[in-house]
Structures are given as C-alpha cells and as structure tokens.
Amino acid sequence: xxxxxxxxxxxxxxxxxxxxxxxxxxxxxxxxxxxxxxxxxxxxxxxxxxxxxxxxxxxxxxxxxxxxxxxxxxxxxxxxxxxxxxxxxxxxxxx
Amino acid sequence: xxxxxxxxxxxxxxxxxxxxxxxxxxxxxxxxxxxxxxxxxxxxxxxxxxxxxxxxxxxxxxxxxxxxxxxxxxxxxxxxxxxxxxxxxxxxxxxxxxxxxxxxxxxxxxxxxxxxxxxxxxxxxxxxxxxxxxxxxxxxxxxxxxxxxxxxxxxxxxxxxxxxxxxxxxxxxxxxxxxxxxxxxxxxxxxxxxxxxxxxxxxxxxxxxxxxxxxxxxxxxxxxxxxxxxxxxxxxxxxxxxxxxxxxxxxxxxxxxxxxxxxxxxxxxxxxxxxxxxxxxxxxxxxxxxxxxxxxxxxx
Numbered sequence: 247x248x249x250x251x252x253x254x255x256x257x258x259x260x261x262x263x264x265x266x267x268x269x270x271x272x273x274x275x276x277x278x279x280x281x282x283x284x285x286x287x288x289x290x291x292x293x294x295x296x297x298x299x300x301x302x303x304x305x306x307x308x309x310x311x312x313x314x315x316x317x318x319x320x321x322x323x324x325x326x327x328x329x330x331x332x333x334x335x336x337x338x339x340x341x
Numbered sequence: 342x343x344x345x346x347x348x349x350x351x352x353x354x355x356x357x358x359x360x361x362x363x364x365x366x367x368x369x370x371x372x373x374x375x376x377x378x379x380x381x382x383x384x385x386x387x388x389x390x391x392x393x394x395x396x397x398x399x400x401x402x403x404x405x406x407x408x409x410x411x412x413x414x415x416x417x418x419x420x421x422x423x424x425x426x427x428x429x430x431x432x433x434x435x436x437x438x439x440x441x442x443x444x445x446x447x448x449x450x451x452x453x454x455x456x457x458x459x460x461x462x463x464x465x466x467x468x469x470x471x472x473x474x475x476x477x478x479x480x481x482x483x484x485x486x487x488x489x490x491x492x493x494x495x496x497x498x499x500x501x502x503x504x505x506x507x508x509x510x511x512x513x514x515x516x517x518x519x520x521x522x523x524x525x526x527x528x529x530x531x532x533x534x535x536x537x538x539x540x541x542x543x544x545x546x547x548x549x550x551x552x553x554x555x556x557x558x559x560x561x562x563x564x565x566x567x568x569x570x571x572x573x574x575x576x577x578x579x580x581x582x583x584x585x586x587x588x589x590x591x592x593x594x595x596x597x598x599x600x601x602x603x604x605x606x607x608x609x610x611x612x613x614x615x616x617x618x619x620x621x622x623x624x625x626x627x628x629x630x631x632x633x634x635x636x637x638x639x640x641x
Contacts, residue, residue: 272564278572294596301600
C-alpha cells in the first residue's frame with residue numbers, strides 16, 4: 247500500500263500545474279506577434295519569473311514577522327463537514 | 342419576578358419528536374465546531390510580500406523598457422511614463438490600504454470606498470475614453486460597431502466646453518437627450534469602476550486560495566486577450582500600444598499571485614489579506630488600463 251502523500255507536496259504540485267497552465271494560456275498567442283513584441287514580453291516574463299520566486303521566498307519571512315506581531319487568524323477548517331451534516335440531515339428526514 | 346412566576350415558556354412537545362427534529366433545517370456551517378487542525382494560528386497580512394515584489398517588478402521593468410533593452414530600440418515617450426507611474430502609485434496606495442485594513446480593523450462601509458481613494462493617482466493621470474469592445478460575432482450579428490463609446494453618458498459637460506471626446510458617428514445613439522449642464526463627473530465613472538473591481542475580488546476573502554485563484558484566472562485571460570489583440574492589430578498601432586501597456590502590468594501580477602497561491606492553497610499557511618486587497622486594486626487598475634488602450638483612438 248502506497249504511503250499517504252505529503253499534503254504540502256500535493257498542494258505545491260497543484261499550484262505549479264495551475265500556474266503553468268495559466269502562463270501557457272496567457273502566452274499562447276505570442277508566436278503570432280511581431281519580433282519586437284516578443285522580445286518585450288520575454289523581458290517582462292523574465293522579470294515576472296524573478297518576482298514569482300522572490301514572492302515564494304519572502305512570504306514565509308513576512309508571515310513569521312506578522313505572527314510575532316500578533317497579526318493572525320484561525321482557520322476554521324471545515325472542509326467536508328457541511329456535506330456530511332447535510333447528508334445526515336437528508337438521511338434522517340423521512341423517519 | 343413575573344418571569345419567575347410564569348416560568349419558562351414550554352417549547353418542547355412537538356419539536357422534540359424525531360420526525361420534527363429531522364425536518365429542521367440543517368445547521369449553519371458557522372455553528373459547526375472546527376477541527377483540531379483549525380486551531381493553529383495563521384499569519385495575516387502576508388500579502389505585503391507579493392505586493393512589494395509586484396511594485397519592484399514594475400519598477401525594474403520600467404527601467405529596462407526606458408533604456409530600450411526590452412524592445413531593442415528606442416524607449417517609450419514621456420506620456421507612457423506618466424501613465425505607468427500613475428499605475429505604480431495606485432498599486433502602492435492600494436497595498437497600503439490593504440495593510441491598514443488588516444491592522445486597524447476598518448468597518449465595511451469604509452472598506453467600500455477605500456479603493457476609490459487608491460484610484461486617485463490613476464484617475465488624475467487618465468485622459469482616455471470609456472467604451473466597450475464588442476466581440477466580433479456580436480458586432481456582426483447586431484450590426485453594432487466593434488467599439489461602442491460610452492463617454493457620451495457622462496462627458497456632456499466636456500463637449501459643451503469643446504474639450505470632450507469626439508463621438509464616433511456610428512456609436513452615437515439616435516435619440517440622445519439634450520445634454521444638461523452638469524458638473525464635471527468624468528472621474529466618477531473611473532472611481533466607481535475601481536471600487537467595483539477591488540470589492541469584487543476582496544469580497545471573496547476568507548476561503549483558502551479563492552481570492553488569489555480568481556486573480557490568476559482573470560489575469561491569464563486578460564493577458565491572453567492582450568496578446569491576441571496585439572497579434573491582430575500590431576504593436577505599432579495605438580490600440581496595440583495600449584494592449585502592450587496592459588500586458589506589462591498583468592504579467593508581474595500573474596507571477597506574484599502564483600507565488601502567493603503557493604502558500605495560500607488549501608490548507609493555507611498564510612492569509613494573503615493585504616495581497617487580496619492589493620490584488621483587487623490591481624485588478625481595477627488593469628481594467629482601467631484596458632480602457633486606456635482606446636485613448637489614442639479618439640485622437641485619430
């Protein structure tokens with residue numbers, strides 16, 4: 247039996263797939279543009295890619311400091327519970 | 342005392358029977374206790390990081406574009422820098438207000454109008470028109486023009502003063518009312534647009550990844566539309582330059598949003614509240630820049 251997947255790895259893989267799909271969709275018409283446009287978009291894309299990695303690295307640092315400053319919330323974390331309650335209510339309806 | 346004499350009102354009986362208990366509506370999701378995993382503290386205001394990086398990306402690209410490195414030729418003119426700096430200032434203002442929202446617990450009535458304040462730099466620098474570019478199939482089916490100018494709705498005052506946007510003859514309604522003398526309200530439409538766009542994003546805050554995910558989807562659609570329009574019109578045309586401008590703002594937004602989503606996807610490590618509000622402002626700005634593309638069209 248395969249070991250359970252790491253939640254963080256699964257989450258990151260999902261976001262990576264989504265980000266690549268969004269970038270591919272956004273840049274799909276690029277080959278039809280002229281050379282000057284392609285060059286400008288490529289420069290902007292490189293700057294943006296650097297921004298992605300900078301954001302990914304900076305968020306944990308900022309999060310640690312905001313947590314220390316008392317800026318936090320509680321995730322009520324109720325994924326799936328509503329459905330279970332609803333199904334329980336529905337099953338008991340005819341009794 | 343009367344209450345004690347009367348005693349509690351009997352509410353049992355029928356309601357306690359299993360059949361009636363089952364007919365009760367299901368409990369609200371807010372009344373269901375959370376799980377153990379929900380007891381850990383989630384840092385807020387983590388949107389500061391993507392917001393700051395976004396501004397840095399815009400500034401770095403502005404330098405590259407001004408030096409001609411981005412296009413391999415001459416840099417843009419001064420008008421481009423004015424518009425770009427206005428977009429930069431608006432994003433910075435929105436980021437500040439988003440952070441203030443986290444720290445100061447601002448009432449919702451104030452939150453509604455705050456994006457209007459953040460849009461001020463953009464509104465001051467904006468000199469274009471307001472219109473809707475119709476899809477080709479819709480224009481062909483209805484016989485309407487491909488671009489419908491809406492500026493006549495609020496620019497009567499400017500036309501009376503002889504400085505308004507020229508109405509395209511095919512966009513003028515056949516029975517347009519006689520314009521009354523009104524105070525200058527042209528900026529109000531732009532402010533309302535930014536307020537709408539910012540709140541349309543920010544109202545979804547609270548569900549892991551929903552805000553950032555929505556920004557990612559809308560941003561990629563806008564970028565794709567910009568590039569498709571660029572391919573059709575060419576970068577040398579006025580419309581093409583407007584789309585290119587929009588693209589330069591949207592691509593860094595997409596990247597930093599993906600970076601935020603990396604940590605904000607369920608189960609979220611951070612709350613990107615500041616980034617959510619900032620993203621909303623940027624979204625509004627992007628929409629405004631979408632309209633910016635039509636500005637040179639009027640001068641043709």
